[in-house]
Amino acid sequence: MIIYSKVQFTKDELGYRTLGHLRKVNYTDIDLFIDYLSQKLTILSDSYITHPISNIIFSYIIKEGLCNNSYRVLLKNLDNKISTSHSFNNMNLSISMNPGDYNNIQAAEYVEVDGITYHRYIISKGSKI
Numbered sequence: 422m423i424i425y426s427k428v429q430f431t432k433d434e435l436g437y438r439t440l441g442h443l444r445k446v447n448y449t450d451i452d453l454f455i456d457y458l459s460q461k462l463t464i465l466s467d468s469y470i471t472h473p474i475s476n477i478i479f480s481y482i483i484k485e486g487l488c489n490n491s492y493r494v495l496l497k498n499l500d501n502k503i504s505t506s507h508s509f510n511n512m513n514l515s516i517s518m519n520p521g522d523y524n525n526i527q528a529a530e531y532v533e534v535d536g537i538t539y540h541r542y543i544i545s546k547g548s549k550i
Contacts, residue, residue, distance in 0.1 A: 422446050422483050426458060429476040437478070445488040512549070520544060 426440040440461045446454045506513040515522040520529075524546035532541045543550060 422448065422481055424454070424479060424481040426477060426479050428462075428474045429478060431473040431475040435472055440477075447487050 423443060423445050425443045427437045428440060429437050440458055444454065444457070506515055508514075517523070520526055520542040523542075523544045525544065526542055527545050527550070528543040530541055532539045
C-alpha cells in the first residue's frame with residue numbers, strides 16, 4: 422500500500438499540513454505506520470502554537486506484492502530526526518529560544534504593554550525583517 426496523510430485544521434485559513442512523506446507500507450506493518458503517524462502528530466503539536474485539527478486525511482493506492490525492507494526503516498527511529506526548524510507563512514523558523522538562531526539581531530529593547538514588560542528583538546534575514 423502506498424499511503425500519504427495530512428491534517429486539516431479547524432481554521433480554514435490554515436488549510437492542510439502533511440504528516441510526512443509518501444510511504445510504502447505492507448499490511449503487516451500497519452502498527453508500525455500508526456506509531457509513525459503518532460510521532461509525526463507529536464512533532465506537529467510540539468511546534469510553536471498548537472492549532473486544533475478537524476480531520477486527518479489518508480490518500481492511498483493498494484498494489485500487489487510486498488514493499489522492499491528499506492521502506493520499513495523509514496517508519497522507524499523518528500526519535501533521531503529532531504526538527505530544527507518550523508515552517509510558518511512560507512518561512513523556515515528555527516525552533517529555539519535563542520533569538521540569534523533566527524538570524525542577525527538588528528535591535529533588542531524592552532517594551533511595556535499593559536504593565537507587562539517584554540523583551541523585543543528585531544531580526545533581519547535577507548530582505549525580511
